[in-house]
Amino acid sequence: MEKDDALNTTTSTIFKKAECFVSDPMPLKIVRIFAYCIVIFVSLTGNILIIAVTRKIKMTSRKSIHYLIVNMAVADISLSLYMPRVISLAYAGFEWQVEGATGELFCRVSTLLNQTCMAASILTVVAISFDRFLAIVFPLRTLLLTIPRTKLLIMFIWLTASAFRFPMVYAASLNTVDRKQHCYVQLDETFGDGTEKIYYFVNLLCLFAAPFLAILMLYSAIIVTLKRRKPPKPDSELRMNSWQQRKEETTKKVLCMVTAVVIAFVCCWFLYFIRLILFSYDVDVSCDVQYVRLFLAHSNSAINPCLYVTFSENYRGGVKKIFSQLCCLQDWRRNSYILPSAKGDQNSKTVLQELEFKETCREIYVSTKL
Secondary structure, eight states, X not given: OHHHHHHHHHHHHHHHHHTTTTTOOHHHHHHHHHHHHHHHHHHHHHHHHHHHHHHHHHHHOOOHHHHHHHHHHHHHHXXXXXXXXXXXXXXXXXXXXXXHHHHHHHHHHHHHHHHHHHHHHHHHHHHHHHHHHHHHHSTTOXXXXXXXXXXXXXXXXXXXXXXXXXXXXXXXXXXXXXXXXXXXXXXXXXHOTXXXXXXXXXXXXXXXXXXXXXXXXXXXXXXXXXXXXXXOOOSSHHHHHHHHHHHHHHHHHHHHHHHHHHHHHHHHHHHHHHHHHHHHTTOOOOHHHHHHHHHHHHHHHHHHXXXXXXXXXXXXXXXXXXXXXXXXXXXHHHHHHHOOOOOTHHHHHHHHHHHHHHHHHHHHHHHTOO
16 A cells, blocks of 8 residues: 555656646747757867867876866766757657657666766766875875876776666666656666665765765865965075965965865755755655756756866966967968969969968967967
């Protein structure tokens, strides 16, 4: 009897969820779809640029932080591949567009792609914070996080993310609601009553609360270390003042970065994990809140590369370099199409223009070189 009641409650909750977004006015659907298109574009472009810049940096400096940043970019790009599903959701609701065995497979694969990449991105942010902690608090202990250990850490991140999300993937299946197919994760029906409450609470602790506290503590230790750092023995008071000024600028920059990282983490993930807890207790949440929850969580993939470009001079310079080279190449091609084929003095003038333009491109390349 209790099992039947639980099943009826779950079916009722699913039915309410299935009604979301279907009857929304078209202007609202367009706004939601357009917002997601921006997130997808920024996420793909930003993370591809981050990988390209990191590849150039690694040619001159192989550090563990570079591997971790690339890993997070890969996770965010993979998550972006799932986002068109939300565009479909915003337009046609939760109805699953593919039926049969293929639809069942896509249901599980999309759940795996979305959930695993989210968890991997979160865990990588913690790993990056730990790497920065070691680099600043223990600068002489460079062997604590070597390249081989970093690769093992990345493997551990993906295995942990997959293990955390395996129950969701296993419990994902197609369900018929009002004669329409929907892809839902039903943990209680798969593993027994009460599983949802336990599972989503553990996820809240391990993928939100614990990472948030870890990031906060690690970056707090970094700021305290920077403030307590004593200057080397100065040769003059002028050098002492210069060192003090650099120290204050560095501390201020790190503090701004920490504030941005913490605010972005909380804003993007708090509603996402709280909504799962509410769902496990059959608490009804409006469709607008459900959309905002997904939008904020997926926006994290677009925010991450923006943070690195904003707070890292290397990445900011690398992005400028790539854009300068692309603009230079485009101008070069455009000029090559309109160069005249005249002979004599006109041909010499053309060659001179070519050389001048090439020299300009070289100067742009050197000025933006990492």
